[in-house]
Amino acid sequence: MANASTTPHDLNCLTIDELEAHAAKIMDKQTRDYYNEGADSGSTLRENLDAFKKYRIRPRVLRDVSRIDTSANIFGHKNSIPLGVAPTAMQCLAHEEGELATARACKKMNVVMGLSSFATTTLEDVAEASGDNPNVLQLYLFESRDHSRKLIQRAKKAGYKAVFLTVDTPILGRRNLEIRNQFKLPKHFKIANFAQDEAEKEGERQQEEQARPQAQRRSSAGYLDGDNRVQPSGPITFHTHAANPTLSWETDIEWLKKECGPNMQVWVKGIATAEDALLAIEHGVDGIVVSNHGGRQLNGAMATLDALPDVVAAVQKRIPVHVDGGIRHGTDVFKALALGADFVWIGRPVLWGLAYKGQEGVELCLRLLADEFKLCMGLAGTIKIKDISKDYLVKMDRSGFVSRL
Numbered sequence: 225m226a227n228a229s230t231t232p233h234d235l236n237c238l239t240i241d242e243l244e245a246h247a248a249k250i251m252d253k254q255t256r257d258y259y260n261e262g263a264d265s266g267s268t269l270r271e272n273l274d275a276f277k278k279y280r281i282r283p284r285v286l287r288d289v290s291r292i293d294t295s296a297n298i299f300g301h302k303n304s305i306p307l308g309v310a311p312t313a314m315q316c317l318a319h320e321e322g323e324l325a326t327a328r329a330c331k332k333m334n335v336v337m338g339l340s341s342f343a344t345t346t347l348e349d350v351a352e353a354s355g356d357n358p359n360v361l362q363l364y365l366f367e368s369r370d371h372s373r374k375l376i377q378r379a380k381k382a383g384y385k386a387v388f389l390t391v392d393t394p395i396l397g398r399r400n401l402e403i404r405n406q407f408k409l410p411k412h413f414k415i416a417n418f419a420q421d422e423a424e425k426e427g428e429r430q431q432e433e434q435a436r437p438q439a440q441r442r443s444s445a446g447y448l449d450g451d452n453r454v455q456p457s458g459p460i461t462f463h464t465h466a467a468n469p470t471l472s473w474e475t476d477i478e479w480l481k482k483e484c485g486p487n488m489q490v491w492v493k494g495i496a497t498a499e500d501a502l503l504a505i506e507h508g509v510d511g512i513v514v515s516n517h518g519g520r521q522l523n524g525a526m527a528t529l530d531a532l533p534d535v536v537a538a539v540q541k542r543i544p545v546h547v548d549g550g551i552r553h554g555t556d557v558f559k560a561l562a563l564g565a566d567f568v569w570i571g572r573p574v575l576w577g578l579a580y581k582g583q584e585g586v587e588l589c590l591r592l593l594a595d596e597f598k599l600c601m602g603l604a605g606t607i608k609i610k611d612i613s614k615d616y617l618v619k620m621d622r623s624g625f626v627s628r629l
């Protein structure tokens with residue numbers, strides 16, 4: 225009998241939940257709170273996780289599952305599983321090698337990596353560590369077009385396959401632990417991808433700005449006071465760059481497409497509705513990620529798995545639809561694909577892996593999910609990614625009533 229436990233395992237850490245628990249013991253409180261929390265009460269963060277429990281798998285049997293192919297094509301590359309590493313900011317907080325450790329683990333595991341605009345490693349160094357393995361650059365479109373233009377040119381030159389424009393963060397969500405902890409990036413780390421000529425000045429401003437509680441930091445329209453009211457604008461700052469409330473389909477997507485040219489795709493990350501998915505297609509976007517930023521932006525927003533089916537129905541396979549948020553098991557990957565996603569991304573589990581054991585920890589994280597996903601495919605009676613469909617799921621309502629999809 226084929227057994228999933230043929231790959232070497234870390235006996236102390238056999239699940240993503242265990243990885244989270246190990247990481248929680250290792251990370252300092254500031255980092256743990258920053259990485260793990262959601263916005264406001266955290267209900268959307270929890271619902272992202274719980275949404276997967278509403279679905280159960282309908283396994284088919286007596287099919288030859290001796291040859292399971294978990295691979296998925298992305299940007300013309302063969303990814304080992306239909307899963308990528310979502311962009312998350314400031315990975316040097318989790319481990320001194322930060323994004324480089326993640327890039328090396330992704331390369332080893334054949335998994336695409338998303339690099340945050342707010343990475344603590346330069347995009348060139350990450351590209352070098354990745355070799356042939358594909359990368360995407362997550363973008364916050366800064367109000368200073370000059371800075372964005374430079375960043376895009378650098379990404380192009382370094383061979384990034386796509387930019388993912390994050391569209392769920394026109395204003396930064398309120399994260400209470402971050403405010404209470406007065407979270408700041410320790411002085412010895414740098415937000416590495418600010419344009420060289422601006423880096424010094426900007427670095428200093430960031431350090432100053434980060435010393436401020438979140439509620440007093442400035443956004444580009446001004447800063448949010450204690451009651452989340454926007455106060456008049458101040459100088460350009462760290463959070464000015466992340467949160468740009470002027471972003472719009474008309475002005476920014478056209479501009480971005482032109483800047484990226486024919487060889488670097490433009491995706492939008494943070495879509496939650498069919499209406500916006502259709503607008504994305506209308507504006508010539510190459511792909512979308514259904515995301516609510518891991519529940520860190522609009523608390524009270526739908527769980528991403530709940531938002532997914534409407535988006536999939538509207539898009540009708542014209543462009544790829546990806547999803548992130550709350551994926552912690554191989555069965556979660558299977559369920560997202562069965563609901564029509566082409567691919568999924570994971571955020572926090574990679575940060576936990578990094579904190580646990582650097583590159584090795586990220587490899588472990590990816591291996592656990594890859595093994596679980598392959599096992600799920602085989603036990604459900606599927607051998608190719610394209611076999612996975614809604615025929616393999618039922619949905620349970622609150623009273624436990626089960627219905628076919």
Ligand SMILES: Cc1cc2nc3c(=O)[nH]c(=O)nc-3n(C[C@H](O)[C@H](O)[C@H](O)COP(=O)(O)O)c2cc1C
Nearest residue numbers: 259310311312313340390517518549550570571572
């Ligand atoms: C600590 C942290 C930092 C993040 N930083 C960014 C970022 O810089 N840009 C971005 O688009 N998304 C960012 N995200 C959101 C992730 O890309 C992703 O959407 C989310 O983490 C997925 O949910 P999950 O953590 O439940 O897997 C961040 C998430 C976390 C947890």
Ligand SMILES: O=C(O)C(=O)c1ccccc1
Nearest residue numbers: 313342396463466517520
């Ligand atoms: O923390 C985040 O989720 C995020 O996307 C972000 C926002 C501002 C600066 C750095 C990261």
